[in-house]
Amino acid sequence: MELKQLTKNVYYTTHEERRDRPCLGYIRDSRYPVMVDGGNSPAHVAEYLALLAAEGLPRPKLLCITHSHWDHTYGITAANCFCLASEKTNALLNTMAGWGWTEEEMRKRVETGEESLFCDTHIREEYARPEEIQVRPADLSFHQEIALELDIPVRFFELVSPHAQDCAVILADGVLFLGDAYCSVPVGEDWVYDKELLAAHIAALEEIPFSLCVKGHHPPQTKAELLAELRREFSLL
Ligand SMILES: [Zn+2]
Numbered sequence: 554m555e556l557k558q559l560t561k562n563v564y565y566t567t568h569e570e571r572r573d574r575p576c577l578g579y580i581r582d583s584r585y586p587v588m589v590d591g592g593n594s595p596a597h598v599a600e601y602l603a604l605l606a607a608e609g610l611p612r613p614k615l616l617c618i619t620h621s622h623w624d625h626t627y628g629i630t631a632a633n634c635f636c637l638a639s640e641k642t643n644a645l646l647n648t649m650a651g652w653g654w655t656e657e658e659m660r661k662r663v664e665t666g667e668e669s670l671f672c673d674t675h676i677r678e679e680y681a682r683p684e685e686i687q688v689r690p691a692d693l694s695f696h697q698e699i700a701l702e703l704d705i706p707v708r709f710f711e712l713v714s715p716h717a718q719d720c721a722v723i724l725a726d727g728v729l730f731l732g733d734a735y736c737s738v739p740v741g742e743d744w745v746y747d748k749e750l751l752a753a754h755i756a757a758l759e760e761i762p763f764s765l766c767v768k769g770h771h772p773p774q775t776k777a778e779l780l781a782e783l784r785r786e787f788s789l790l
Contacts, residue, residue, distance in 0.1 A: 554566050554567055554569060554574070554600050554601070554604065555567045555604070556579075556604040556605065556607075556608060559726075559728050559765055559767070559773065560726040560727065560728060560765075561581075561726070562580055562581040562582070562704070562705055562725070562726050563578070563579070563580055563581075563725055563726045563728045564578070564579040564580075564581070564605075564608075564610070565577065565578045565579065565589075565730075565767045565773070566579075566600075566601050566604060567772075568769065568770050568771070570770070571678060572593065572597075572675060572678050572679040573593060573624045573672075573675035573678070573679070573770075574592070574593050574597050574624065574679070575590060575592075575593070575624050575625055575732070575733070575769040575770055576590075576767055576768065576769055576770070577589060577590050577592055577597075577601050578590065578723065578730045578767055579605060579610065579613065580703070580705070580707060580723075580725045580726075581610065581704075582703040582704050582705075583704055584614075584703070584704075585614045585615050585701075585703055586610070586611050586612070586613045586614055586615070587613055587614075587615045587616070587617060587701070587703070587707060587723075587725075588601075588613035588615070588616045588617070588632055588634055589616075589617050589619070589723050589730045589767075590616075590617075590618060590619055590625040590626075590730075590732060590769075591616055591618055591625060591626045591627070591628040591629035591632050591636070592624075592625075592627070592628030592631070592632065593623060593624040593625070593627050593628060593675075593679055594627055594628055594631070594679050594680060594686075595628060595630070595631035596679075597628050597679075598628040598631040598632050599631070613632070613634050614634055614635060615634055615635050615636075615637065615701070616629065616632050616634035616635070616636040616637065616691075617637050617638075617709050617721075617723050617730075618636065618637065618638040618642055618646075618691060618721075619642075619720060619721055619722065619723070619730065619731070619732025619733070619734070619769070620642055620716070620717045620719050620720045620721065620732050620733060620734075621638075621642045621645035621646050621649065621717070621719055622672070622717065622733065623649075623672055623676060624672075624675070624769075625732060625733070625769070626646060626649075626688065627686055627687075627688060629646075629688070629689055629691075630687045630688075630689050635692050635693070636689075636690075636691040636692050636693070637691055637692070637693045637694070637695065637699065637709065638690070638691035638693075638694055638695075638721070639694060639695060639696070639711050639719060639721045640694045640695065640696050641711070641718060641719035642691070642694075642719040642721065643690045643691050643694040644719075645719055646688060646689070646690040646691065647690045649688045650688045650689055650690060652688065654683045654684045654685075654686050655684065659673060659676075659683060669739055670739075671739045695709070697710060697711055698710035698711070705725055705726055706725070707723060707724070707725045708723070708724040708725075709721060709722075709723050709724075710722065710724075712734055712754070712757055712758075713750065713753045713754055713757050714733075714734040714735075714750065714754050715736075715737060715738070715746050715747045715750040715751045715754055716733045716734055716735070716736040716737070716738060717733070717734075717738075720732060720733070720734040722734055722761075724761065724762075724763060727762070727763055727764040727765065728763065728764075728765045728766070728767060729761060729763035729765070729766045729767070729776075730766075730767045731766050731767065731768050731769065732769050733768075733769040733770065734754065735754070735766075735768055735779065735783060736769065736770065737786075746786055746787075746790060748787070748790045751783065751786065751787050751790070752787060754783070755780065755783050755784060755787065758776075758779065758780060758783070759780065763776055764776055766779050
């Protein structure tokens with residue numbers, strides 16, 4: 554994992570495939586530095602904080618969550634920030650906060666489809682002891698959009714997405730933190746896009762003023778590169 558700087562105030566840490574660790578963002582601020590996404594575990598968060606400290610960047614005080622999936626949220630407790638998420642994301646986090654982590658409970662969720670095999674496999678890769686998982690909801694939830702009046706304006710808003718029903722994105726300094734909003738979803742062995750949702754996602758992205766995007770599980774792209782890739786995916790559907 555590496556810390557990279559995109560603009561004067563915006564940084565991110567690189568993703569990792571084996572343990573399904575997504576990129577995490579950092580927005581520098583003199584009062585309330587922002588962490589984007591909570592990481593998949595206390596170990597992931599500890600690595601992120603160590604990279605910030607090595608660069609002399611202050612520890613984040615606010616945490617913005619892009620969606621409820623485990624790899625973006627199971628580090629919320631360890632991040633120990635004031636945490637913000639959409640109402641939709643928070644409802645899902647509240648449900649997950651009640652989950653048990655015995656072998657039987659984990660197996661049952663995969664059987665019923667409440668959890669995907671893809672996530673279950675990676676959770677076991679990240680956690681030697683899944684019973685140590687602690688999920689907690691955000692401290693503040695919002696509907697549609699919230700504006701953070703920091704040194705640079707930060708917009709945090711819901712965005713229609715083919716990946717999940719609760720996607721929200723963060724826009725700061727011309728950088729759009731997408732979380733997984735651009736991603737398809739795993740269906741069996743395949744990753745599949747819903748055509749209507751992808752069309753709506755592309756149309757929504759076209760209206761957002763950003764020059765670079767940070768993707769949850771891929772390297773950053775320019776707006777033009779992202780739109781070209783998504784339009785290509787759409788043309789294959
Ligand atoms: Zn996701």
